[in-house]
Amino acid sequence: MSAQTLEITRLGGQGDGIADTPAGQVFVPFTLPGDVVNVAMDKGRATLMAVLEPSPDRVTPPCPHFGPDFENAGCGGCALQHQADEAYRAWKRGLVVAALESRNIDAKVGALVSTAPGTRRRVVFAARRTDKGAILGFNKASSHQIVKIETCVIASPRINQALPELRRLATTVAVGKEAFRFSVLDALPGLDIAIDAPFKLKEPERLRIISATRAEPSVARLSFNDEILIEKQPPELNFGSVVVNPPPGGFVQASNAAELVMGDLVCGHLGKSKRVVDLFSGSGTFALRLAQNSHVHAVEADGPALNALDRAARRAHGLKPVTVEKRDLFRRPLMLAELKAYQGLVFDPPRAGAEVQVGDIARSTVKRIAAVSCNPTTLARDLEILIKGGYKALSVTPIDQFLWSSHVEVVALLERPKR
Numbered sequence: 540m541s542a543q544t545l546e547i548t549r550l551g552g553q554g555d556g557i558a559d560t561p562a563g564q565v566f567v568p569f570t571l572p573g574d575v576v577n578v579a580m581d582k583g584r585a586t587l588m589a590v591l592e593p594s595p596d597r598v599t600p601p602c603p604h605f606g607p608d609f610e611n612a613g614c615g616g617c618a619l620q621h622q623a624d625e626a627y628r629a630w631k632r633g634l635v636v637a638a639l640e641s642r643n644i645d646a647k648v649g650a651l652v653s654t655a656p657g658t659r660r661r662v663v664f665a666a667r668r669t670d671k672g673a674i675l676g677f678n679k680a681s682s683h684q685i686v687k688i689e690t691c692v693i694a695s696p697r698i699n700q701a702l703p704e705l706r707r708l709a710t711t712v713a714v715g716k717e718a719f720r721f722s723v724l725d726a727l728p729g730l731d732i733a734i735d736a737p738f739k740l741k742e743p744e745r746l747r748i749i750s751a752t753r754a755e756p757s758v759a760r761l762s763f764n765d766e767i768l769i770e771k772q773p774p775e776l777n778f779g780s781v782v783v784n785p786p787p788g789g790f791v792q793a794s795n796a797a798e799l800v801m802g803d804l805v806c807g808h809l810g811k812s813k814r815v816v817d818l819f820s821g822s823g824t825f826a827l828r829l830a831q832n833s834h835v836h837a838v839e840a841d842g843p844a845l846n847a848l849d850r851a852a853r854r855a856h857g858l859k860p861v862t863v864e865k866r867d868l869f870r871r872p873l874m875l876a877e878l879k880a881y882q883g884l885v886f887d888p889p890r891a892g893a894e895v896q897v898g899d900i901a902r903s904t905v906k907r908i909a910a911v912s913c914n915p916t917t918l919a920r921d922l923e924i925l926i927k928g929g930y931k932a933l934s935v936t937p938i939d940q941f942l943w944s945s946h947v948e949v950v951a952l953l954e955r956p957k958r
């Protein structure tokens with residue numbers, strides 16, 4: 540281990556400060572451009588020891604768990620709470636600009652749409668058994684070590700208020716030695732907890748968890764490895780005016796505030812299309828909003844999510860027809876002939892993007908496309924394919940769904956110009 544003094548000149552894509560040294564770039568977590576810092580170097584990794592001269596953009600982080608690794612800090616959930624808002628927003632928007640530039644895409648990138656602290660409705664904690672019970676928190680960056688969380692400034696007030704309940708439940712669930720994921724969704728009647736663990740429960744343990752959950756007032760449902768152990772009330776979300784009961788642990792957008800902006804952008808662009816196809820539809824975040832005006836065909840690989848969408852559409856009043864199709868779009872993308880039926884299309888794939896599917900879309904006659912993504916790199920690759928196929932990018936909107944992290948949500952709107 541050796542000590543060094545470094546001047547940070549810029550931020551990397553993961554939010555770490557970067558210093559240039561004769562030996563090459565050094566990444567220093569929790570630093571900012573303009574900082575002069577002391578670091579300890581160990582096998583090429585730098586640990587921040589002291590800020591000698593702070594960057595003009597350095598501010599006090601709002602969360603006590605943020606920062607370098609010392610007692611109760613070192614939470615790997617947020618990367619940039621220590622940066623002034625304007626510089627942070629410019630950096631985050633810059634991630635999208637850089638991804639598009641790397642593909643020579645000439646599209647106007649709008650200002651970053653902010654979300655406020657305390658608005659995250661879905662949080663994935665890590666938990667593990669300890670000598671005294673269990674620890675519930677977030678992993679340190681690039682580590683399996685868990686930082687115990689007393690408060691989370693990004694999570695909703697209801698999740699924060701329920702932390703003592705969640706800790707008690709984690710203690711009851713922690714029957715194996717291995718760490719497990721403890722996903723919490725702040726749904727309409729209460730919290731929906733989905734536990735994903737590498738161990739099995741014996742019958743007495745199941746019964747103990749069910750009884751413990753019954754005693755916790757904030758919890759509406761608890762499931763363990765996709766099996767619902769107890770559902771006091773069905774957890775529900777509103778997708779526009781439609782009420783949906785998502786499956787345990789199923790995908791939902793992490794922030795309701797971000798989802799509203801995304802929904803408005805997608806519906807504003809596709810709302811006049813008679814028939815719309817929603818690819819990677821999940822439980823219907825876009826499909827059920829779009830069905831206010833358009834016939835919608837929703838395609839998705841996750842059966843329980845698709846069933847939730849279908850049930851919600853059947854129960855809702857005043858929607859145009861909604862059809863669903865369970866299909867692996869990586870292995871069996873919609874083909875050109877199938878795409879002929881639609882004037883509008885939205886796709887919102889996982890981080891890997893939708894490269895194979897956009898190949899067919901690029902050759903299609905679909906008039907309007909909304910491309911939604913949480914990964915600017917794969918989005919830029921997919922947009923390049925669409926643009927080469929003749930589509931024009933009308934707007935690209937970065938949305939700060941994952942506040943203070945290095946992740947950013949993007950909605951790009953495209954149109955096929957009249958030939």
Ligand SMILES: C[S@@+](CC[C@H](N)C(=O)[O-])C[C@H]1O[C@@H](n2cnc3c(N)ncnc32)[C@H](O)[C@@H]1O
Nearest residue numbers: 819820821824839840841867868869887888889
């Ligand atoms: C980013 S989520 C978006 C879901 C939905 N649009 C929403 O906003 O809630 C991506 C979705 O793609 C689905 N998915 C992942 N791989 C898939 C595949 N190969 N074929 C079809 N759907 C897939 C996931 O189950 C998930 O619902």
